[in-house]
Amino acid sequence: MGAQKGDVRVAVVGYGYWGAKHVRVLSSIPSVDVSVVDSRPERLADAAAHHPTVGLAARLDDVLDDVHAVVIATPPHSHAAIAMQALDAGRSVLVEKPMTTSVADAEALVETAAARQVQLMVGHTFEYNPAVWKLRDIVRSGELGRILYVNTSRLSLGRYQDDVNVIWDLAPHDLSIVSYLLDEMPAPTSVWAHRNFHRRQADVAYLRLDFQRTDVQAFVHVSWLSPQKVRQVTVVGEKMMAVYDDLSDNERIRIYDIGVDLETIDDPLNAHGHPVSYRTGDIRSPYIPFQEPLLLQDRHFVDCVRNGTRPDTPGERGLDVVRTLTATDAVAASSAVAPNFVAPMTPSTTSIAS
Ligand SMILES: NC(=O)c1ccc[n+]([C@@H]2O[C@H](COP(=O)([O-])OP(=O)(O)OC[C@H]3O[C@@H](n4cnc5c(N)ncnc54)[C@H](O)[C@@H]3O)[C@@H](O)[C@H]2O)c1
The missing domain is CATH 3.40.50.720 (NAD(P)-binding Rossmann-like Domain)
Structure with a gap:
């Protein structure tokens, strides 16, 4: 119709x-x-x-x-x-x-x-979020410099699901956000997932994702078992860093003009020399009009x-x-070391594909 x-x-x-x-x-x-x-x-x-x-x-x-x-x-x-x-x-x-x-x-x-x-x-939904659009503009403009890594945290005393683990429930948001920012899909290279209070499904997990074209790593922490609600994406660039806090009312994105530079230590006997020097500057928060994603x-x-x-x-x-x-399930299964240590998602029982 x-x-x-x-x-x-x-x-x-x-x-x-x-x-x-x-x-x-x-x-x-x-x-x-x-x-x-x-x-x-x-x-x-x-x-x-x-x-x-x-x-x-x-x-x-x-x-x-x-x-x-x-x-x-x-x-x-x-x-x-x-x-x-x-x-x-x-x-x-x-x-x-x-x-x-x-x-x-x-x-x-x-x-x-x-x-x-x-x-x-x-x-x-996050690909319809004006704060994520703004963060992508910032990444693409090059003002952060070369992106070194991205860290995401999606934590709370969450809504335990029965048919998927915490990775399948929450990490789709982080995968969608980070791949949207970098315009590339990652390969999961390590997965740590733990089942604490669920009969079958992991309720806390950490992922490391490798974005090969852009040579960026993303670290994703998802949890249904955390005392504070956190919804954050941190993008660390060579020149500057940006933090997207989805729970902030009026500063959802902050751009930190800070970083470190490698120091050349000429004197090998100078054991107290700092390996890096620090740059500190302003913290800016661009205006992002609120529209419900x-x-x-x-x-x-x-x-x-x-x-x-x-x-x-x-x-x-x-x-x-x-x-x-699906790749996270395979990586998690291959790195299982103890009964509760990793819990790949329970296989689908309602597949439409033969
Ligand atoms: N995009 C987001 O930000 C976001 C946020 C939360 C949930 N979700 C997604 O939304 C979906 C639903 O999550 P939820 O937390 O609302 O679940 P829920 O358990 O609260 O609600 C599911 C509803 O579906 C009904 N239902 C189940 N099977 C049905 C069927 N075959 N026909 C008709 N009704 C049926 C249930 O009775 C229930 O009312 C999930 O896929 C979840 O991942 C997305």
Whole structure:
């Protein structure tokens, strides 16, 4: 069903923590009609209480004929089957991160979207975040100098997930941000993941990612088991350094005019000579007007559905991130040294790929 210039009818499948936010922002976009699909009646009742005008259904089958597009915000293992059902029916699809839980499923979605000539988009929300756009401008302008490494921290007493580990749950954001900044996908070279309070899944992890073209390493720390909420990306350049703090109200990016220079120590007997000298200067914080990233993302999806244009975060981008996440499982499994030390993600039980 092709969308006309007027209304776009969208079904949001999954009215949980994140699906409820999709419903809120989509309902605020002019000429968009929203239906909510959730298998749990209490979630539909909650949707009706907050959004009296939306349609309600227990199954996607019940509304698929009446919508142009489908947004999928169910748990990750269910993404592939629901997305395939919608694409097969000729509907455009926005799938939450991680797009799928296997590479084969992600490839199947990308192929089906191309064959049906509909839009497949992945919900890499940070690529619609004006602070991340600004950070990319800063990196690209060269003012930080050659990028040496990137460090990301995504920590809190988090929402434990059952069907994916902390890497698959949180690191898609960091993979999407850092690969967007550097315009390159990384290879994971080391993974340390530990299961503390979950029966099967790791709840704390550290990744090292190598970006070969740009010769940059990224270190990613993700945790559901940390006392403080932290959402930070630090980019360390040869000349300057930048910190993006997503939780800051008015200084989401700070550029530090600081660094070190290598000292030449001529006298080998001078054991007290410093190996480096320090440069210190101003700290600047560029103005970044606030715009809700999820609203920008969903508005972009609606525009793509309306105009038949390719999304900025197409299915191929979701596939790239799923490939990297899958590689983290392999690296983690190969470096397991003790029963709880690493916990690769439990394999998908709902794969659509044979
Ligand atoms: N982009 C972001 O910043 C962001 C943030 C949070 C979550 N997410 C993603 O959103 C997705 C949902 O996460 P959540 O935290 O909202 O989960 P959740 O468990 O809170 O909600 C999932 C909802 O889906 C419903 N559901 C499950 N299977 C269904 C099916 N087959 N048909 C209809 N309804 C079904 C459940 O009843 C539940 O209401 C995940 O993929 C997660 O990674 C993205």
